[in-house]
Amino acid sequence: MTKFHTAALAAIATLMAGSALAEPQPMANPAAGAEPIVGDATYKAFHEKEGISRIMADFVPRITTDPRIKARFEGVNLIRLQLMLTNQVCYLTGGPCEYGGRDMKEVHASLGLTNLDFNALAEDLQLSMDKEGVPFTAQNQLVAKLAPMQRVIVTK
Numbered sequence: 001m002t003k004f005h006t007a008a009l010a011a012i013a014t015l016m017a018g019s020a021l022a023e024p025q026p027m028a029n030p031a032a033g034a035e036p037i038v039g040d041a042t043y044k045a046f047h048e049k050e051g052i053s054r055i056m057a058d059f060v061p062r063i064t065t066d067p068r069i070k071a072r073f074e075g076v077n078l079i080r081l082q083l084m085l086t087n088q089v090c091y092l093t094g095g096p097c098e099y100g101g102r103d104m105k106e107v108h109a110s111l112g113l114t115n116l117d118f119n120a121l122a123e124d125l126q127l128s129m130d131k132e133g134v135p136f137t138a139q140n141q142l143v144a145k146l147a148p149m150q151r152v153i154v155t156k
């Protein structure tokens with residue numbers, strides 16, 4: 001019995017040593033700030049790339065006119081921002097896109113953003129997702145990927 005136990009434990013330890021449990025895998029695209037959601041259900045609930053493009057076409061004018069945060073975007077290339085956000089959300093929701101933009105920590109580091117800024121932007125995103133008719137559960141799945149980024153984006 002003891003002998004069996006020891007052998008079984010050794011076998012499990014060997015298995016674990018070669019598995020993801022023993023050593024976390026490096027992020028597929030660290031700049032995007034999170035690993036993509038597995039499967040394509042969330043991506044589909046966002047109405048795929050066309051839906052995400054519509055969301056960002058609504059979201060970027062929304063954040064750049066929101067009196068709480070519009071000053072943050074003065075002088076920013078909004079065409080690039082919209083494109084980067086579209087690709088990032090497409091990638092994170094499990095879509096066939098690559099995020100080719102800058103690293104989340106680096107790009108926001110010099111902006112001195114606060115929790116109030118972050119919450120205002122999250123609220124605006126929710127309004128844009130609502131407008132596209134993204135179901136609440138799918139919205140929450142994306143929010144769950146974005147929420148931990150608050151730690152690196154907010155510096156003040």
Ligand code: HEM
Nearest residue numbers: 069072073076081084085088101102107117118121146149
């Ligand atoms: C989870 C939340 C956020 C995500 C996922 C996000 C994502 C991004 C992305 C993808 C870019 C473009 C990177 C590039 O050009 O390569 C960007 C740039 C930018 N973001 Fe955010 N962002 C977030 C929060 C915020 C907040 C709260 C603010 C301010 C209220 C903000 C302000 C900016 C500004 C001003 C830029 C342009 C910086 C520049 O071009 O130098 N972001 N963000």
